[in-house]
Amino acid sequence: MTSEIDVGQRTDTAGNGRAGGRRMSTGRLGDQIFAHSARGSGVVLLAIMAAIAVFLIWRAVPALRANEANFLTEQEWNPNATPPVFGIAQLAFGTLMSSFLALLMATPVAIGIALFISFYAPRRLASGLGYLVDLLAAVPSIVYGLWGLHYFGTKMDDVGRFLNDYFSWIPLFGGDSVGGRSLLTASVILAIMILPIISSITREVFLQVPTANVEAALALGATRWETIRMAVLPFGRSGMISAAMLGLGRALGETIAVAMVLSTASGISIHILKDGGNTIAANIANSFAEAGETGRGALIASGLVLFVITLIVNMGARAIVARRKEFV
Amino acid sequence: MKNGSRLAALGGVVVAGALALSACGSDNNAGTDASNAPTGKVDCVKGTVNAAGASSQKNAIEEWKKIYAQQCAGATLNYNPAGSGAGIQAFLAGQVSFAGSDSALDAEEAPKAQQRCQGNPAWNLPMVVGPVAVIYNLQGVDGLQLKPETLASIFAGKIKKWNDPAIAKDNPDAQLPDNDIKPIHRADESGTTENFTDYLGNVAGDVWKWEAEKKWPTEAGGQGAPKSDGVVTVLKQTQGGISYVEMSFATKNSLQTAKIANGAGEFVEVSEQSVGSALDGAKIVGQGNDLAMELDYNTKTAGAYPIFLVTYEVVCSKGLPADQAQFVKAFLKYTASEDGQKVLTEAGYAPLSDGLATKVRASIEALS
Amino acid sequence: MSVKGAELELKSLPRVSARRRMADRTVQSLVYAAFVIAIIPLVSVLWMVVTRGMERLDLDFLTFSMNGLSSSDEGGGANHAIVGTLQQVGLTAVMAVPLGILTGVYLVEYGGNSRLARVITFFVDVMTGIPSIVAGLFILAFWLLALGFEYSGFAGALALAILMMPTVVRATEEMLKLVPNDLREASYALGVPRWRTICFVVLPTALTGIVTGVMLAVARVMGETAPLLLLVFITDAINSNPFEGPQGSLPTFIWYQAGDPNPQAIERAWAAALTLILIIMLLNLGARLLARLRKPVSR
Numbered sequence: 001m002t003s004e005i006d007v008g009q010r011t012d013t014a015g016n017g018r019a020g021g022r023r024m025s026t027g028r029l030g031d032q033i034f035a036h037s038a039r040g041s042g043v044v045l046l047a048i049m050a051a052i053a054v055f056l057i058w059r060a061v062p063a064l065r066a067n068e069a070n071f072l073t074e075q076e077w078n079p080n081a082t083p084p085v086f087g088i089a090q091l092a093f094g095t096l097m098s099s100f101l102a103l104l105m106a107t108p109v110a111i112g113i114a115l116f117i118s119f120y121a122p123r124r125l126a127s128g129l130g131y132l133v134d135l136l137a138a139v140p141s142i143v144y145g146l147w148g149l150h151y152f153g154t155k156m157d158d159v160g161r162f163l164n165d166y167f168s169w170i171p172l173f174g175g176d177s178v179g180g181r182s183l184l185t186a187s188v189i190l191a192i193m194i195l196p197i198i199s200s201i202t203r204e205v206f207l208q209v210p211t212a213n214v215e216a217a218l219a220l221g222a223t224r225w226e227t228i229r230m231a232v233l234p235f236g237r238s239g240m241i242s243a244a245m246l247g248l249g250r251a252l253g254e255t256i257a258v259a260m261v262l263s264t265a266s267g268i269s270i271h272i273l274k275d276g277g278n279t280i281a282a283n284i285a286n287s288f289a290e291a292g293e294t295g296r297g298a299l300i301a302s303g304l305v306l307f308v309i310t311l312i313v314n315m316g317a318r319a320i321v322a323r324r325k326e327f328v
Numbered sequence: 329m330k331n332g333s334r335l336a337a338l339g340g341v342v343v344a345g346a347l348a349l350s351a352c353g354s355d356n357n358a359g360t361d362a363s364n365a366p367t368g369k370v371d372c373v374k375g376t377v378n379a380a381g382a383s384s385q386k387n388a389i390e391e392w393k394k395i396y397a398q399q400c401a402g403a404t405l406n407y408n409p410a411g412s413g414a415g416i417q418a419f420l421a422g423q424v425s426f427a428g429s430d431s432a433l434d435a436e437e438a439p440k441a442q443q444r445c446q447g448n449p450a451w452n453l454p455m456v457v458g459p460v461a462v463i464y465n466l467q468g469v470d471g472l473q474l475k476p477e478t479l480a481s482i483f484a485g486k487i488k489k490w491n492d493p494a495i496a497k498d499n500p501d502a503q504l505p506d507n508d509i510k511p512i513h514r515a516d517e518s519g520t521t522e523n524f525t526d527y528l529g530n531v532a533g534d535v536w537k538w539e540a541e542k543k544w545p546t547e548a549g550g551q552g553a554p555k556s557d558g559v560v561t562v563l564k565q566t567q568g569g570i571s572y573v574e575m576s577f578a579t580k581n582s583l584q585t586a587k588i589a590n591g592a593g594e595f596v597e598v599s600e601q602s603v604g605s606a607l608d609g610a611k612i613v614g615q616g617n618d619l620a621m622e623l624d625y626n627t628k629t630a631g632a633y634p635i636f637l638v639t640y641e642v643v644c645s646k647g648l649p650a651d652q653a654q655f656v657k658a659f660l661k662y663t664a665s666e667d668g669q670k671v672l673t674e675a676g677y678a679p680l681s682d683g684l685a686t687k688v689r690a691s692i693e694a695l696s
Numbered sequence: 697m698s699v700k701g702a703e704l705e706l707k708s709l710p711r712v713s714a715r716r717r718m719a720d721r722t723v724q725s726l727v728y729a730a731f732v733i734a735i736i737p738l739v740s741v742l743w744m745v746v747t748r749g750m751e752r753l754d755l756d757f758l759t760f761s762m763n764g765l766s767s768s769d770e771g772g773g774a775n776h777a778i779v780g781t782l783q784q785v786g787l788t789a790v791m792a793v794p795l796g797i798l799t800g801v802y803l804v805e806y807g808g809n810s811r812l813a814r815v816i817t818f819f820v821d822v823m824t825g826i827p828s829i830v831a832g833l834f835i836l837a838f839w840l841l842a843l844g845f846e847y848s849g850f851a852g853a854l855a856l857a858i859l860m861m862p863t864v865v866r867a868t869e870e871m872l873k874l875v876p877n878d879l880r881e882a883s884y885a886l887g888v889p890r891w892r893t894i895c896f897v898v899l900p901t902a903l904t905g906i907v908t909g910v911m912l913a914v915a916r917v918m919g920e921t922a923p924l925l926l927l928v929f930i931t932d933a934i935n936s937n938p939f940e941g942p943q944g945s946l947p948t949f950i951w952y953q954a955g956d957p958n959p960q961a962i963e964r965a966w967a968a969a970l971t972l973i974l975i976i977m978l979l980n981l982g983a984r985l986l987a988r989l990r991k992p993v994s995r
Contacts, residue, residue, distance in 0.1 A: 031891045034891035042802045042816045046815065113734050115727045116727045116730060120728070129731070139738075140973075143919070143972065199734070223712055226720070256922055285922050288925070310825045315822070
């Protein structure tokens with residue numbers, strides 16, 4: 001694949017060469033207008049990003065000033081009280097917990113799918129099957145929410161009870177008040193939602209494994225699994241990691257499906273089968289309407305935290321990709 | 329360029345489809361029953377007004393706006409049943425013309441409301457009386473009876489199993505299963521919650537130590553669901569769940585409701601008649617045309633159901649833009665009229681008492 | 697080169713030890729299982745949406761609004777929501793597509809390796825990761841609270857545009873990079889000015905690819921709910937003016953109807969979900985068809 005920088009520079013030199021040339025003024029004018037508007041839209045995009053950051057910070061600061069509790073460690077969320085008391089400890093816990101669980105469930109399955117489509121499925125079916133998995137991404141989150149609320153959640157009720165009955169010695173599955181509107185249900189739905197993004201990126205990485213490596217392994221008499229283990233997985237490791245991180249970024253910011261499926265409950269609890277929990281994004285969706293001046297600021301502050309977390313995760317993923325340029 | 333024309337064709341199809349859809353669209357949902365049609369005259373003001381607030385009165389507002397729109401073509405009320413807290417916030421921010429709230433404006437909100445109304449006071453006008461039903465989902469146990477202390481202990485998380493001795497004592501004849509009790513509360517800021525917790529604090533202060541607020545006390549635990557609708561949806565799916573909601577939601581969804589012991593120790597089934605007498609004990613604490621009320625939960629009247637709420641419409645006495653003000657006045661005039669109040673009984677609420685209704689009508693006349 | 701072919705040849709080699717064969721078989725079944733696990737929820741979601749949605753999806757549902765109906769009434773429809781969604785998403789596209797394409801053009805054709813281009817590329821990546829609720833918060837703080845505008849479909853479209861823009865930039869960028877440089881050089885050699893080269897040679901070559909990307913981006917934002925909840929308010933009546941007053945939209949329609957315990961409302965929620973998925977699938981299908989057309993063009 002041609003590297004992007006290469007293309008850019010070449011057109012650039014070509015352009016510069018031509019710009020010094022002999023075009024009529026109308027052409028030059030058109031050129032200038034076009035170049036400036038292209039550049040301008042890039043700048044607009046930057047301005048929007050800056051505006052988002054500035055606005056969020058500007059709105060968040062007064063609320064944080066008014067806050068009586070430590071924003072990072074307080075578990076309660078009650079900005080409308082006098083004096084306002086709110087903190088993101090519980091929300092951040094719920095967000096991270098559900099996203100990591102989702103990642104834990106989705107990554108192996110997604111890699112399995114990618115392997116299936118790239119190496120196991122009949123060639124002629126492969127692209128169709130890939131499309132099928134991509135369809136999962138085309139289903140909007142509100143539909144997952146609807147499905148989770150009226151169908152899947154009720155099924156997870158039984159699953160939760162079963163896990164609680166037989167595995168309650170594992171702390172995660174312990175506790176009482178087991179039900180279908182738990183962090184586990186939210187995590188499973190998140191896992192379904194991030195499957196396609198992880199698997200499609202992983203698939204692309206697998207496509208780039210040099211055929212020579214695969215053939216060499218096969219020539220040595222390796223089985224299919226050994227070929228994958230020795231030639232494919234080491235080559236694709238960083239690609240898979242960044243795919244997983246991009247999936248994580250998506251899971252962290254997911255709002256509606258979680259808000260519909262998860263009951264809210266207060267307090268940090270590691271019992272993931274228990275009904276209730278909360279995440280930053282779901283909390284914003286659920287309590288925005290009733291938020292006053294301080295409440296809005298508080299929610300915006302929590303949105304800022306979410307923004308920063310997703311930013312770090314996404315940047316980490318890109319950094320890993322950038323380190324091995326050939327995957328881009 | 330071949331592709332260009334194909335694209336254009338595709339775009340044309342999309343645009344044509346969209347136009348066709350919007351052209352064929354109809355707001356006219358005919359065929360609704362006319363049994364509630366008002367007998368008297370209804371003041372018609374055309375236009376669109378946005379309102380938000382208590383989800384407890386959602387079923388009443390839906391009926392009212394349906395009938396009002398049938399009587400007055402071109403009049404649209406958008407009511408967002410986002411919860412009392414949300415409604416008041418939207419009202420204070422000037423985003424809606426009036427708010428529905430299950431609790432009157434408090435000392436902090438009142439000045440902000442005055443500011444929102446261009447310096448004129450905002451009034452709390454009682455419009456809907458609703459018994460708060462204690463709903464539960466427990467197969468095989470109908471007509472559950474609960475004393476206030478038991479009820480408070482359940483919601484405070486002190487009683488965790490349905491076959492707890494305290495519940496068994498209130499229900500000598502029932503076959504209580506060994507299930508977890510799952511208390512469900514409103515996750516949003518809700519007037520129903522405020523009234524319910526106010527009731528618990530009043531009648532079972534030993535167990536229920538939290539102050540009455542729109543937000544459910546964190547320490548009490550349980551799981552939360554948004555709005556009255558959300559609570560009902562979750563309860564329907566939760567075996568062993570128990571919650572509280574305005575009665576109309578219980579009747580509309582045929583949920584199991586518990587009989588609650590009143591001040592005289594008598595277990596009373598929730599119904600619109602059983603509230604009427606309890607309301608007599610309430611007194612008006614608002615000034616002038618502001619009709620904020622104080623409720624009496626410890627009623628000893630025979631047959632009186634103890635938990636109920638009054639939903640206020642929070643309005644600007646003056647200071648709304650003229651078109652909005654006229655709409656609000658005309659609409660509320662209808663809802664407070666005999667025709668309007670008649671709708672309530674069928675929708676699962678209790679009408680205002682005659683004396684109170686007269687005062688409300690007088691206040692509405694004074695709106696401008 | 698295919699693994700299958702290689703396996704056939706293995707027959708002439710000494711047999712693979714049982715342990716290795718076991719491992720191979722185990723992994724194979726795991727990989728098949730992974731695929732099945734992924735397909736189960738897809739089938740389940742689509743099955744539920746189609747079967748439950750079909751119960752109510754009819755002409756009435758598409759042509760009537762919910763005006764004057766209470767949630768427990770039979771009938772009613774989502775016309776107001778469909779109209780709202782199409783208008784909001786249309787406005788979004790009108791704002792995001794030109795900006796996105798121009799930015800993409802800048803990055804590939806003008807920016808080169810300049811500092812500004814690198815900064816923009818970085819922030820486009822960052823923007824892709826913005827949670828939709830944060831975009832909604834921003835527009836609410838900016839458009840509704842600071843500038844004092846009212847709830848409208850347009851406010852929702854503004855937030856959606858923020859979510860859509862980076863996707864369009866990326867799609868444009870990818871596609872422009874695929875345009876062979878010879879084309880540009882040939883055009884320059886003929887003395888065609890740069891902007892005409894871009895507009896009439898480079899962009900048309902990449903057009904189908906870009907349109908595919910745009911349609912996928914449109915499909916993505918069409919299902920966004922969170923920002924609309926904050927910005928568009930709700931109404932049961934048809935409002936065909938996205939610049940004034942509350943509007944319906946399919947995602948918020950589903951949100952409210954699904955949260956309502958009345959079976960009639962839940963039926964409407966499923967039907968609306970089916971409508972939404974059908975529209976999105978249609979766009980997806982259109983995008984795929986266009987992608988197929990692309991091949992002969994880019995050569």
